[in-house]
Amino acid sequence: MLSTIIKDIQSDLEALSIVEQFGGLVTTLQVQVGDQDNIETKSYPVGCGVTAADCNNQSIYTSLVPDDSKASIVYFEEVSPMSFVDTFPSGAVQKNAQVWEGTVRMVVWTNAAKLGYTNATCRPTEHFISPLIFATQQTNRELTAQPFQNWRYSITFDSMVAKNLDIFNSYDYDQLKNFYLYPYDYCAMEFTVRAVGCFSPDVTTSSPINCISWA
Helix, strand or coil: CHHHHHHHCHHHHHCCCCCCEEEEEEEEEEEEECCCCCCEEEEEEEECCCCHHHHCCHHHHHCCCCCCCCCEEEEEEEEEEEEEEEECCCCCCCCCCEEEEEEEEEEEEEECCCCCCCCCCCCHHHHCHHHHHHHHCEEEEECCCCCCCCCEEEEEEEEECCCCHHHHCCCCCHHHHHHHCCCEEEEEEEEEEEEEECCCCCCCCCCCCCCCCCC
16 A cells, blocks of 8 residues: 555655655665675665566666765655554444555655755755655545555655664665765655555456566
8 A cells, every 4th residue: 555655646756856766665675796606685775666677677776776876866665564543433424434554764865966956064955855745745635546546645744764874774785885975965754654445346457577587
């Protein structure tokens, strides 16, 4: 459910001039790198929305990794999955509808020089927090995509996350420490996602994705 909701606000965030690379709701992908004598397993954030073309594109592994060619990177991580919290009473307008809640974290990395903020303070992401929150927050917005068609959701800002490199602890970025110093910057913030609706027994499938075989 969270990935469907985050995909629904994708166009709102991508419409912001400060968002260059948007990853949606990411998952952590482990990739083996190196030669036969020195193979390491590296972890990277990868967006949930994988297309057939992406499936054969190994550069997708690093598309959300900070480097000086990018102006900004924005993606969401699941903090707590959507969980059932309540059912509307039978006499309510949304009778028998279920209420689910979860928490997501927005991770933001920016390159102030590429965004035109060459005279910004030592924390240039502070310039971008307000429009990012505005584009993310929603109230009673309707989903039109299956399997949650006609569900309504709200996204509410909770708090900023303490600014330290623990934000990136799930990934192998040790060699990228310079990309956290000015003109680069980063921050993270958390949001509560609340969805209300009724589950349907119907589902529509599409064509299978034909991936390259690594066997």
